[in-house]
Every structure is written in C-alpha cells, then in structure tokens.
Amino acid sequence: HPAGAPSADLAKKITKVGIVGAGLMASQFALLFVRKLKVPVVITDIDQARVDKGVTSIRSSIDELQAKGRINADESNRLQALISGTTDIADFSDADWVIEAVFEELQVKRDVFANVERVVSESCVLATNTSSLSVTAIGADLAHPERLVGFHFFNPVAVMPLVEVVNTDVTDEETLSTAMVVAKTLGKSAVITRDAPGFVVNRVLAKLLGEAMHAVETGTPFEVVDRATAPFGLPMTPFELLELVGLTVGAHVLDTHHAAFPDRFFESEALHRLAEHGRIFDRDSKGKRRGFDKKAVAIVAG
Ligand code: 3HC
Numbered sequence: 001h002p003a004g005a006p007s008a009d010l011a012k013k014i015t016k017v018g019i020v021g022a023g024l025m026a027s028q029f030a031l032l033f034v035r036k037l038k039v040p041v042v043i044t045d046i047d048q049a050r051v052d053k054g055v056t057s058i059r060s061s062i063d064e065l066q067a068k069g070r071i072n073a074d075e076s077n078r079l080q081a082l083i084s085g086t087t088d089i090a091d092f093s094d095a096d097w098v099i100e101a102v103f104e105e106l107q108v109k110r111d112v113f114a115n116v117e118r119v120v121s122e123s124c125v126l127a128t129n130t131s132s133l134s135v136t137a138i139g140a141d142l143a144h145p146e147r148l149v150g151f152h153f154f155n156p157v158a159v160m161p162l163v164e165v166v167n168t169d170v171t172d173e174e175t176l177s178t179a180m181v182v183a184k185t186l187g188k189s190a191v192i193t194r195d196a197p198g199f200v201v202n203r204v205l206a207k208l209l210g211e212a213m214h215a216v217e218t219g220t221p222f223e224v225v226d227r228a229t230a231p232f233g234l235p236m237t238p239f240e241l242l243e244l245v246g247l248t249v250g251a252h253v254l255d256t257h258h259a260a261f262p263d264r265f266f267e268s269e270a271l272h273r274l275a276e277h278g279r280i281f282d283r284d285s286k287g288k289r290r291g292f293d294k295k296a297v298a299i300v301a302g
Helices: 024-036 048-067 073-082 106-119 173-185 201-217 222-232 238-245 247-260 269-277 294-301
Strands: 017-020 041-044 083-086 097-100 125-128 148-152 162-167 189-194 281-283 289-292
Touching: 017 024, 017 106, 024 041, 024 048, 024 073, 041 048, 048 073, 048 083, 073 083, 097 106, 106 125, 125 173, 148 173, 162 173, 173 189, 201 222, 201 238, 201 247, 201 269, 222 238, 222 289, 222 294, 238 247, 238 281, 247 269, 269 294, 289 294
Parallel strands: 017 041, 017 097, 041 083, 097 125, 125 148, 162 189
Antiparallel strands: 148 162, 281 289
C-alpha cells in the first residue's frame, strides 16, 4: 500500500545533503538546498571536470545573488562555505538526504543508488529527480526501497513553484513525510503523485510538446505552430519550452511516454536530430529569439 498521509512529526531532520549529478538541474537545486535548508551540500559526478563545472556554476549563482543585492556578503560567504564537490561517494556517509539527477537511464540510476546505499546510513532518505522513469524500477534492487521517493523539480528550479513527490507502493511514511517537509522548506508547493509514466506534469506536457513536434514533422511550419499555440496563455510556446528543458531531455520524455502509451503519445525522431544540432531558435547574443534556426527547419524537413 502507498504510505498514508504524510505528517511533519514523522519527518527526519536533514543535517547534510548529497547530490549525485552536477549538471544543469542538479546545480540549480543544490543552490536551493543550501539557501533554504542551510546545511552542507556535497555534489558528486563521474569525474572531477563535471564536479568542478557544477560547483563553479553554483558558486557563480551565489555571486550573482550577491551582485543583485538579494543576499549580503555574510550570507554569500556562508553559502559558499556550505557547498563542496567530491568524486568520492564515501563523502556522503553522514548525509541524511541524497538526491540524484543523473542521465535519464534506468540502469545508470540503479547503479548510482547501489553505490550510495553502500556508504549511507540506513536512515538516509534517497530521492530521485527522474522526470519520467519509474521510481519503483529505480529502487527495485535497493536493500531498503522504502526510503526511496521521487522528488521532481521543474525548470527553472528557482522560479517554478512545484515539486512532484512520487510515492511508490513501498515508500514508507517517514520518507514521504520527510520529502513533503523538505519541499516546504525549499519554498515549494508539493503534490504527491502516483508512480506512473510522466507523473502528472510531464504527462500533460508530453501531449502538448509531442503534438507540436508532430505538426511540424508532418509539414506545418514552425512559425505557424508557434503562433497558433502562443494564445494558450502559457508563459512559453511548446518550442521555447523544449529548449528550456533541453532538447535531449524533451526527446527522452516523448520516447518514454510513447513506449508506455504508444497509441496516445508521439515519439519524435526529428526532435532527436534537433537535440544533436542543439537548437530550434536563432537567438541574439542576449538570448532573445530572432526567429527559427535555418538548420533546425531543414533538419525537421528531412
Ligand atoms: N534560469 C533561472 N532563472 C530564470 C530563468 C532560467 N532559465 N529564466 C528566468 N529566470 C528567472 C529570472 O531571473 C527572474 O527572476 P527574478 O525575478 O528573481 O529576477 C524570473 O525567473 C522571471 O524572469 P523574467 O521576468 O525574465 O521572465 P518571464 O517572466 O518571462 O518568466 C519563466 C520566465 C519563469 C521561465 C517563464 O517563461 C515560465 O514560467 N516558463 C515556463 C516554464 C515551465 O513550464 N517549466 C516547466 C518545464 S517542464 C520540466 O522542467 C520538467 C522536466 O522533467 C522536463
């Protein structure tokens, strides 16, 4: 049975956070953890270069906050001191909350948690930021799958108010309660979702993004789909949203939904090719869109 109602009384106290994966998403939520939980945050990845890149990105975000006057010098120094990087997972041994945001490949995530479980204590909560893999499948080989929960952030992490907390059939009440309290402490509103492909948000978004890609792949120009969908009142058009989440991630999300529900979702081969190319829009040096990238248009036309 899924865990019952979460309760703040059951939540575990978090005194140290471990983050696996030092990419774009992880660097964004690392900053949030350090600012809001106010505890040491250690970030790891498969090599020193990736770790350094992630840590540098977090450090410059802290500098930016200070430059904008959002935090003072003391706070900035405090945050900088709480952030560290490592290539040695043993540095997670005293963490009470470990979250991963590595490549969206089931076996990669399973291996990550197998390694994490070797070093952390039995009471450490494990969380995955997977966007569409099964949390149950990610935890299948764990010695203690009851302490695994989905904790799905949205881009841009600092701005988007929601976290989806994914409750598997074996997640226990302490874990679920801890996740809800962590989300609240991070300043996010949380919803508890079932462990179903795409949870709630990506299930809805995959429909929109998949249909938009299908329209261009079947001959409707990018401009037309973009203009036609703009009046929906969403802050971004489907193609802007695809660039924001990353074209590779977007293509992966569509693949996962198509695999789960082939009659309901499109996969997009063209989106994979666009991901290789790296962009849909032609942008100026400030990132403002000038129009659609000519090569992207040619790629979709085949
Ligand atoms: N990274 C970090 N911060 C960003 C950002 C980015 N890429 N883009 C904008 N921001 C910040 C700005 O710094 C600004 O913060 P401030 O007020 O503290 O200075 C704030 O967001 C508002 O920015 P702007 O006024 O410049 O821009 P907009 O009002 O146009 O808002 C937006 C930008 C918040 C990104 C808005 O367009 C939006 O909400 N877009 C939709 C995003 C969305 O749907 N995300 C979900 C994607 S799905 C996902 O992530 C799931 C995954 O699993 C696939």
